[in-house]
Amino acid sequence: MFELIFCSLLTVLPDYLLRRRFQGKRWGVEIDFFTVWYELRWGITMCAMLTTMLITIVFYYHPSTSNVASFFRTLTILSEGGGRVEEVYVEINEEVKAGDPIFKLDSSSQEAAAETARRQIEEVNAALQVVEAERGTANAIVAQAQAAYQQTLEDFQRQVALRDRGSTAVSERDVTVLQNELAVRQGEVDAAKAGLDALQVQIDVQLPAQLASAEAALAQAETEISKLTVYAGVDGTIEQLTLRRGDIVNPILRPAGILVPSDAGRNRFQAGFSQVSAQVVKKGGVAEIMCASKPFTVIPMVITEVQDVIASGQIRPSDRLADVQVQSAPGTILAFLEPIYPGQTDDIPPGSNCLANAYTYNHDLLDDPSLGFGQWLFMHVVDTVGVVHAAGLRIRSLLLPLQTLVFTGH
Incomplete structure (x- = not known):
């Protein structure tokens, strides 16, 4: 509409004034609705051509879209395993900090496993004390066996010495008996040392291994207990949490609720x-948005990123070949917008639907001395006609509440 009115002022109106003032033709006499096309045909034709060209320039170099939103990621509140709810610590719409508990599942079986592991640790520690006491007894038995062996050895050496001197008080049989007894004493010493070594192995290897296993079982049980309490991973607001004591939570079928991070979707629009418009929408470009959740306000934005792929072209392997013909709809160029001035979008709720205009800005290029006159003039025209789109966005922001509340009744 703006383009048509503007072009009419440059073509149809001068044509009409020429015929009215200089040719003396009057509206309603020589010029009426039946002769208007013939009389103003040059102005109407030029107006249509100029309007078409102007609209093309405006919409190409200053693209607009109604597909604007502040998308945000929510976190599903889930436990690592299923179970029955024992306690709920928060309510719906309650703000939580990272690390705050949300709810806890029943941990009776895990508590029992932890208590069993603690008892096993106590049993191993008690067994270690018993083995320490037995080691003292074994040391005494080794000392006793060594003393008996030493006594038998001295008797044997004395009898051998008397025999070698030819004493008649010692017979060969006595020497043989002492020799056999000495071997028995040596066996007793070896058996006592083996028993002591076995006790030492229990102290150094077996019981520490049992203790480590019991401690690992306890740590596992305590870990399972800690997993039964679900904590907030980030700062945010709890939504759709309707848990009550006794409810069943399943990580696959029955999630507990949703956590909306505090910074989710804030001050960033897509x-x-x-x-x-792929060759016009570039990183660093200037844009404006108007959101339904904040009417009567146009917010200047800057394009911070432009996605280098189009989402509609995404495919993933399947048992059928992709056919371009069956593609549902052409995709869009996704641009990420952020406010130029901080704080202007703080009160816009994430998920809001908005309108956006992007503008081609040639001010820096116009200062280039090597720029030709034709290019210089065309860039001036492009920058100037951006006012048309800017005015249109502001009019839509004024009419949006009226259109929404009065004509649609929403």
Whole structure:
């Protein structure tokens, strides 16, 4: 409409004034609704051509879109395992900090496993004390066996010495008996040392291994107990949490609720522009948005990123070949917008639907001395006609509440 009115002022109106003032033709006499096309045909034709050209320039170099939203990621509140709810610590719409508990599942079986592991640790520690006491007894038995062996050895050496001197008080049989007894004493010493070594192995290897296993079982049980309490991973707001004591939570079928992070979708908007604008929408460009959740306000934005792929072209392997013909709809160029001035979008709720205009800005290029006159003039025209789109966005922001509340009744 703006383009048509503007072009009419440059073509149809001068044509009409020429015929009215200089040719003396009057509206309603020589010029009426039946002769208007013939009389103003040059102005109407030029107006249509100029309007078409102007609209093309405006919409190409200053693209607009109604596909604008502040998408945000929510976190599903889930436990690592299923179970029955024992206690709920928060309510719906309650703000939580990272690390705050949300709810706890019944931990009776895990508590029993932890208590069993603690008893096993106590049993191993008690067994260790018993073995320490037995080691003292074994040391005494070794000392006793060594003393008996030493006594038998001295008797044997004395009898051998008397025999070698030819004493008649010692017979060969006595020497043989002492020799056999000495071997028995040596066996007793070896058996006592073996028993002591066995006790030492229990102290150094077996019981520490049993203790480590019991401690590992306790640590596992305590870990399982800690997993039964679900904590907030980030700062945010609890939504859709209707848990009550006794409810069943399943990580696959029955999630507990949703956590909306505090910074989710804040001060960052995603706009989908037509593919024909791919060469115009660039990182660092200037844009404006108007959101339904904040009417009567146009917010200046800057394009911080432009996605280098189009989402509609995404495929994933399946048992069927992809056919371009069955593609549902052409995708858009996704641009990420952030406010130029901090704080202007703080009160816009994440998920809001908005309108956006992106503008081609040639001010820096116009200062280039090597720029030709034709290019200089065309860039001036492009920058100037951006006012048309800017005015249109502001008018839509004024009419949006009226259109929404009065004409649609929403």
